[in-house]
Amino acid sequence: MLIKIDYGDVVEFKAARTILNKPLYFSHFFYIDGLLIDTGFAHVSREVLEAVKKLPVEKIVITHQHEDHTGNIDLLRRELGVPVYAHPETIKVLENPPKIEIYRKLMWGSPLPAKPLPVEKDYKLKNYTINTIYTPGHSIDHTCYFEPQNGYLFCGDLYLGESLTGFMVGENIADHFKSLEKILALKPKVLFCGLKGRLENALDRLRSKYEIWWNLGCQVKELYDAKASRSQIMKKVFGGEIYFYYFSQDNWGRRYMIDSILDNIDIFDHPTKISL
Numbered sequence: 552m553l554i555k556i557d558y559g560d561v562v563e564f565k566a567a568r569t570i571l572n573k574p575l576y577f578s579h580f581f582y583i584d585g586l587l588i589d590t591g592f593a594h595v596s597r598e599v600l601e602a603v604k605k606l607p608v609e610k611i612v613i614t615h616q617h618e619d620h621t622g623n624i625d626l627l628r629r630e631l632g633v634p635v636y637a638h639p640e641t642i643k644v645l646e647n648p649p650k651i652e653i654y655r656k657l658m659w660g661s662p663l664p665a666k667p668l669p670v671e672k673d674y675k676l677k678n679y680t681i682n683t684i685y686t687p688g689h690s691i692d693h694t695c696y697f698e699p700q701n702g703y704l705f706c707g708d709l710y711l712g713e714s715l716t717g718f719m720v721g722e723n724i725a726d727h728f729k730s731l732e733k734i735l736a737l738k739p740k741v742l743f744c745g746l747k748g749r750l751e752n753a754l755d756r757l758r759s760k761y762e763i764w765w766n767l768g769c770q771v772k773e774l775y776d777a778k779a780s781r782s783q784i785m786k787k788v789f790g791g792e793i794y795f796y797y798f799s800q801d802n803w804g805r806r807y808m809i810d811s812i813l814d815n816i817d818i819f820d821h822p823t824k825i826s827l
């Protein structure tokens with residue numbers, strides 16, 4: 552399923568795998584002023600190509616390596632004849648895509664090899680300039696794209712939600728905070744989120760996310776200082792692991808968030824870098 556929503560200067564694409572015509576989980580990609588930001592996933596490639604062909608796409612940029620954002624890079628590059636750009640760390644992964652878990656294959660499809668060009672500092676389009684902002688945390692290569700005139704932030708999977716309490720393997724809480732600080736300084740107004748689509752009140756949402764995670768980190772730190780074990784911390788903070796951890800074959804869970812907080816426990820000795 553692919554739904555197109557026209558917001559005037561931005562077009563949003565909502566893509567989902569369906570069962571009995573019911574969408575399972577939407578992921579989003581966007582178009583602004585000749586620039587396509589992300590490409591959707593492989594299971595919807597036919598619909599993506601058909602829809603995107605109707606737009607005057609000149610370039611494609613990628614937020615990060617995950618297959619729900621990168622599944623149609625090579626198809627669109629070939630069929631549209633346009634260049635695709637990504638962070639060097641994204642390029643490394645896409646040149647030789649990793650094996651992924653079954654739930655990811657079912658939802659989005661296996662990652663396909665692609666060879667984008669290194670991302671540029673900014674993109675001067677007909678009406679807007681889009682700035683490239685490196686924002687690791689969700690993944691080492693994560694990159695946002697910011698349009699300063701309207702305060703549009705194409706944020707990939709940087710946001711996802713305010714009180715999300717779980718990490719994918721490899722997410723890094725210290726990098727997340729640094730990236731959020733960087734983004735908050737830009738004072739974005741509208742988020743274009745990989746999971747939730749277009750969202751108003753960008754600044755409030757991002758500040759709230761930062762605050763919730765910071766308080767969670769401080770709670771873990773208190774338990775850590777009181778000599779609680781990792782499993783005691785898990786139990787106290789979250790009441791245990793969530794079922795999805797097992798379904799995801801150890802790919803996504805609350806434990807990875809706790810682990811990342813414990814790995815970076817010293818950051819909670821200092822006041823936050825932003826006023827909450």
Ligand SMILES: [Fe+2]
Pocket residue numbers: 615617689708
């Ligand atoms: Fe992601």
